[in-house]
Amino acid sequence: xxxxxxxxxxxxxxxxxxxxxxxxxxxxxxxxxxxxxxxxxxxxxxxxxxxxxxxxxxxxxxxxxxxxxxxxxxxxxxxxxxxxxxxxxxxxxxxxxxxxxxxxxxxxxxxxxxxxxxxxxxxxxxxxxxxxxxxxxxxxxxxxxxxxxxxxxxxxxxxxxxxxxxxxxxxxxxxxxxxxxxxxxxxxxxxxxxxxxxxxxxxxxxxxxxxxxxxxxxxxxxxxxxxxxxxxxxxxxxxxxxxxxxxxxxxxxxxxxxxxxxxxxxxxxxxxxxxxxxxxxxxxxxxxxxxxxxxxxxxxxxxxxxxxxxxxxxxxxxxxxxxxxxxxxxxxxxxxxxxxxxxxxxxxxxxxxxxxxxxxxxxxxxxxxxxxxxxxxxxxxxxxxxxxxxxx
Amino acid sequence: xxxxxxxxxxxxxxxxxxxxxxxxxxxxxxxxxxxxxxxxxxxxxxxxxxxxxxxxxxxxxxxxxxxxxxxxxxxxxxxxxxxxxxxxxxxxxxxxxxxxxxxxxxxxxxx
Numbered sequence: 001x002x003x004x005x006x007x008x009x010x011x012x013x014x015x016x017x018x019x020x021x022x023x024x025x026x027x028x029x030x031x032x033x034x035x036x037x038x039x040x041x042x043x044x045x046x047x048x049x050x051x052x053x054x055x056x057x058x059x060x061x062x063x064x065x066x067x068x069x070x071x072x073x074x075x076x077x078x079x080x081x082x083x084x085x086x087x088x089x090x091x092x093x094x095x096x097x098x099x100x101x102x103x104x105x106x107x108x109x110x111x112x113x114x115x116x117x118x119x120x121x122x123x124x125x126x127x128x129x130x131x132x133x134x135x136x137x138x139x140x141x142x143x144x145x146x147x148x149x150x151x152x153x154x155x156x157x158x159x160x161x162x163x164x165x166x167x168x169x170x171x172x173x174x175x176x177x178x179x180x181x182x183x184x185x186x187x188x189x190x191x192x193x194x195x196x197x198x199x200x201x202x203x204x205x206x207x208x209x210x211x212x213x214x215x216x217x218x219x220x221x222x223x224x225x226x227x228x229x230x231x232x233x234x235x236x237x238x239x240x241x242x243x244x245x246x247x248x249x250x251x252x253x254x255x256x257x258x259x260x261x262x263x264x265x266x267x268x269x270x271x272x273x274x275x276x277x278x279x280x281x282x283x284x285x286x287x288x289x290x291x292x293x294x295x296x297x298x299x300x301x302x303x304x305x306x307x308x309x310x311x312x313x314x315x316x317x318x319x320x321x322x323x324x325x326x327x328x329x330x331x332x333x334x335x336x337x338x339x340x341x342x343x344x345x346x347x348x349x350x351x352x353x354x355x356x357x358x359x360x361x362x363x364x365x366x367x368x369x370x371x372x373x374x375x376x377x378x379x380x381x382x383x384x385x386x387x388x389x390x391x392x
Numbered sequence: 393x394x395x396x397x398x399x400x401x402x403x404x405x406x407x408x409x410x411x412x413x414x415x416x417x418x419x420x421x422x423x424x425x426x427x428x429x430x431x432x433x434x435x436x437x438x439x440x441x442x443x444x445x446x447x448x449x450x451x452x453x454x455x456x457x458x459x460x461x462x463x464x465x466x467x468x469x470x471x472x473x474x475x476x477x478x479x480x481x482x483x484x485x486x487x488x489x490x491x492x493x494x495x496x497x498x499x500x501x502x503x
Contacts, residue, residue, distance in 0.1 A: 163418035176431035268409035
């Protein structure tokens with residue numbers, strides 16, 4: 001087996017995964033400021049890209065835990081091979097592309113875990129997977145993340161409106177939340193950069209360790225950090241406009257006060273979870289925040305059908321990415337020809353989905369125009385006027 | 393299994409954190425409005441999902457705010473106090489953002 005070829009393929013695929021991760025997750029930070037008009041769509045994605053780039057350089061802690069902890073080397077004699085990482089990445093990328101095509105925000109880390117789990121199942125059988133760990137690290141957090149963020153965002157939105165509410169009909173200054181949105185969404189983007197680029201760094205480092213190019217337990221090399229940072233920043237700048245549309249306008253109509261409350265809740269929840277040892281997915285937190293803020297503003301509606309579609313996407317993430325990962329692993333373990341078949345297959349799938357997406361392109365030019373146009377055409381009923389509470 | 397105590401701590405911490413930041417900023421806006429300096433921020437692009445406001449509407453909102461400010465019953469000193477209070481509230485939420493950056497960058501708090 002030509003180790004160098006497979007290593008190069010894995011690194012290329014890992015960087016592409018990083019890229020999809022970037023454009024998949026632009027929405028987490030920037031969907032709400034784009035929806036409220038706090039930032040121009042292009043400016044928003046550029047800001048997010050720069051912050052992701054900076055964020056990637058700030059920390060390598062997560063990368064170390066992935067390269068050191070995701071697959072236990074030696075403990076039960078299980079060694080992950082580059083072929084299996086390769087297969088796992090194909091599963092993760094395929095799922096990321098499909099959810100992007102459908103405009104569904106879904107967790108890139110869960111797609112990565114799903115793909116790797118599927119590949120490991122083929123490589124080592126069922127005993128390679130610890131069901132308890134999958135439950136406590138992936139499935140339960142997926143339920144708790146949107147719930148937590150939803151409760152926090154609901155409370156924050158209620159507070160924001162209660163404090164600025166005026167009963168005398170004078171201007172309430174809620175426009176001012178637009179300024180604040182720039183900062184709160186930037187914080188989310190920065191936190192995302194420190195977390196998500198790390199995953200790819202971890203995967204590449206894991207690969208280099210598994211072929212003996214790097215000592216066990218060492219951190220990512222500098223060139224790995226640089227390339228991962230650039231890949232995620234480029235992906236972010238591309239902007240997953242389909243997902244931004246879903247998160248910014250599909251779930252609920254976002255107004256500045258609401259957007260600020262949602263972004264602050266996302267930032268607070270992510271920071272709390274990553275510092276108090278209960279890791280939650282950025283995407284799931286951000287989606288929960290948007291729904292929570294939609295419930296918290298009077299007169300606003302949450303479109304539960306869209307929320308339901310997103311939920312189904314989350315449930316399918318592990319099995320779908322795992323299934324593709326397993327399939328790719330079956331082919332990849334057949335030797336160098338299998339790996340090449342996998343690589344071509346992955347290229348065909350990615351290219352196909354990209355071409356398919358061109359049929360109804362969503363970009364920064366038409367991201368919100370439909371909604372805006374319909375808003376101009378139809379006379380919109382303003383929010384119900386708050387009534388002064390009758391005190392007896 | 394799952395670490396429920398850690399989860400509850402995360403829930404409470406994020407609830408408190410987000411509430412403090414949002415309340416401080418909202419209070420700041422309220423005080424600015426009381427002080428007669430209602431901020432009117434037109435969207436960068438007029439695509440707001442609900443209130444699709446045009447530049448004309450934004451100008452009208454600014455005029456309304458000015459009119460409301462003229463009818464303000466507060467004395468100048470009270471207004472000044474309110475505005476100062478408002479900016480201190482913004483400062484407070486700004487500090488919270490800085491604390492967030494502190495938490496994000498491991499170099500600042502030793503991993």
